[in-house]
Amino acid sequence: MHPIRDIRSREVVLLNMVHSPICIIHRTGKANPLRSAIFVTSVQRFSVQLQARRQAGVSILHRCFCGWIASLIGVWPLRGMAVRTAPPSLRGAPDATILVALCSASPKVELRRMLERMPLAATKGTYPFGSKLRSLVQQDRFPKRIFVLGVYASAVHAKWVAPDGRVLVRALAIASEPVIFWDGQGAADLVEAVPVPKGAGQLVPADGALNGPSGRSLDADYLRPLGVSRQDAWLCDMVPHTCLNSSQAAAIKREYEPRRQKLGLPPVVLPPVPRVFADKSRRAEIVAEIEEAQPEILVLLGDKPIKDFLNAFDRRWKRLSDFGTDVQDYGQLHETAMGSRRLKVLPLAHPRQVSGLGRHSGLWRGLHAQWTGNTARNLLV
Numbered sequence: 001m002h003p004i005r006d007i008r009s010r011e012v013v014l015l016n017m018v019h020s021p022i023c024i025i026h027r028t029g030k031a032n033p034l035r036s037a038i039f040v041t042s043v044q045r046f047s048v049q050l051q052a053r054r055q056a057g058v059s060i061l062h063r064c065f066c067g068w069i070a071s072l073i074g075v076w077p078l079r080g081m082a083v084r085t086a087p088p089s090l091r092g093a094p095d096a097t098i099l100v101a102l103c104s105a106s107p108k109v110e111l112r113r114m115l116e117r118m119p120l121a122a123t124k125g126t127y128p129f130g131s132k133l134r135s136l137v138q139q140d141r142f143p144k145r146i147f148v149l150g151v152y153a154s155a156v157h158a159k160w161v162a163p164d165g166r167v168l169v170r171a172l173a174i175a176s177e178p179v180i181f182w183d184g185q186g187a188a189d190l191v192e193a194v195p196v197p198k199g200a201g202q203l204v205p206a207d208g209a210l211n212g213p214s215g216r217s218l219d220a221d222y223l224r225p226l227g228v229s230r231q232d233a234w235l236c237d238m239v240p241h242t243c244l245n246s247s248q249a250a251a252i253k254r255e256y257e258p259r260r261q262k263l264g265l266p267p268v269v270l271p272p273v274p275r276v277f278a279d280k281s282r283r284a285e286i287v288a289e290i291e292e293a294q295p296e297i298l299v300l301l302g303d304k305p306i307k308d309f310l311n312a313f314d315r316r317w318k319r320l321s322d323f324g325t326d327v328q329d330y331g332q333l334h335e336t337a338m339g340s341r342r343l344k345v346l347p348l349a350h351p352r353q354v355s356g357l358g359r360h361s362g363l364w365r366g367l368h369a370q371w372t373g374n375t376a377r378n379l380l381v
Helices: 044-051 056-073 107-116 187-192 213-226 246-263 280-293 303-308 351-355 362-379
Strands: 004-007 012-015 022-026 036-040 081-084 097-100 146-153 155-161 167-176 202-205 233-242 297-301 334-338 341-348
Touching: 146 213, 146 280, 146 303, 155 187, 167 233, 167 246, 187 202, 213 351, 213 362, 233 280, 233 303, 280 341, 297 303, 341 362, 351 362
Parallel strands: 146 233, 146 297, 297 341
Antiparallel strands: 004 012, 012 022, 022 036, 036 097, 081 097, 155 167, 155 202, 334 341
């Protein structure tokens, strides 16, 4: 299911966020554009049964569920109404309780509360303007056909504009992404949910390409060419939270720190980009996720997952180029063993290379383009 879908009978948007708890926002008019919302919690298994399974009966059930919610919120002002449901497709699900709650007239407050429910990162941290550093992990814990391993999580970026209209920072990391490999949907609401004190100016969404580029690339350049969707993939980063890169550190030092004490802004505490992205302990956690996911194929995005993860189990490879740099070598499957499992490894260039984000290699971008057009569609047949 696509992250955003309109339901015709009412101006209702199902904001699925792909692998997070579902949020349905009811638009009631221009005066109060976001009046009420329905948060569905404790529904990892529920949402998977309704969305990931492609049987016709389940699809019909999902449409009926959405229609029921749409009509319900158009009739009654719901306050704390709980509905317990157990359709046949949910047999065995430990908790399929749907919690329905009325939101206040302020979408910023409700969105902030929703984001606060996300797990804090094991490494404590705070973004500019006070949002807490949070871990991004796979929410749907059902077995998947493929397991995608990236490097580290990105962030929600905003343009920081001074009270006099000057752009202070073109793209400032201000919050953790709402889901792993976020595709940028809902960026404006996420930015608006970050409180900015008087005198600090305002935050507006960064240019469209700067929010969710890796998530969009994952869908368009990796999963779709393979003939699968996120519903078939278990997503993981070696570092499950944002890291402070040199450009962000420089922007914070230049613009944020001089204003921090004067305006009472919270200090920024974010972990730097590590030299090693997966130590022995973290590798064990990733292997445990692989065991849980039971994938056929492990997709590695770029050099880092090969060097800091795969090489610990299979010494044949340390970087992407070790698999070959010719068209016939790029993006092929390779057998390996990991933990108690034997599986196939699919090494591919990082989304930065594939999508031409910032500094990138024309070689890898060209090889991947040929892979998407010729090789990918036959790999999982």
